[in-house]
Amino acid sequence: MIMATKQSEQIMRSWKRIRKYLESIKDSRDPLSIHKFRLEIKKIEALLFLVRSCEPDKKHRFDIKHTRKVFLYLGKIRTSMLNLNLAETYNLKNPSFFYSEQLKLEARLKIFQTYEAEYFSRIRKELEMLATKLPRIDTNLINKVYLRHYQKTVRLFRNSIQEEKLHKSRKKIKFLLYTSHLLSRKANQALEQELMHLDHLQELIGQWHDIVVLLELINSTGTKYTEMERELRKNLQQKFEAIKAFSSSLVPS
Secondary structure, eight states, X not given: OBOHHHHHHHHHHHHHHXXXXXXXXXXXXXXXXXXXXXXXXXXXXXXXXXXXXXXXXXXXXXXXXXXXXXXXXXXXXXXXXXXXXXXXXXXXXXXXXXXXXXXXHHHHHHHHHHHHHHHHHHHHHHHHHHHHHOOOBOHHHHHHHHHHHHHHHHHHHHHOOOGGGHXXXXXXXXXXXXXXXXXXXXXXXXXXXXXXXXXXXXXXXXXXXXXXXXXXXXXXXXXXXXXXXXXXXXHHHXXXXXXXXXXXXXXXX
């Protein structure tokens, strides 16, 4: 049986890490801490989605709206940081772009630092409340619901790979990876190889998406980089073909 206390412990362990990341963001503007903070929230949301999937009739309502707002806001800060880093790495020479992006970043960081204590307090309260509200769910039910999501995800990639939906489809894989620890030991071991394959697939999609982001950034700077763009689009197509080939090898459990 997956007990409420075990799920609560997961939430509170996440909170301890989140607290450390928030302090690091305030003190050092560390982009890695922003990434790790957002990853913790994604794992919590994956857990909540699984709980709702196990008990759809109960219509569980888990209020983490303030946590979600901070998640989205830090996402904007991280995007500005990544854009500036990519522009510098690939020597995208557009002074007005750099100036505009730097202004947005500084303004957002200033707002975050101003309200960090309030964010900290609200997130703590929401997660502590959440830890008390998670229901007990039978492990067999978790196994059953998880397997259904796994099979649906595998069919999605085997039958209908659409380039414009790849990034969104990747989130379905991450849901499976973020919640696999809630399976029984036997179920987890049975899916171990398949989950390793899915992890590799989401890494391929991540590499594909990195190229998409870079191409969009080049376009947004308003500068032409014909040779670079041509090479990037070639790499993008190669990544997509690799994703299709690997997806066809996935095996429904």
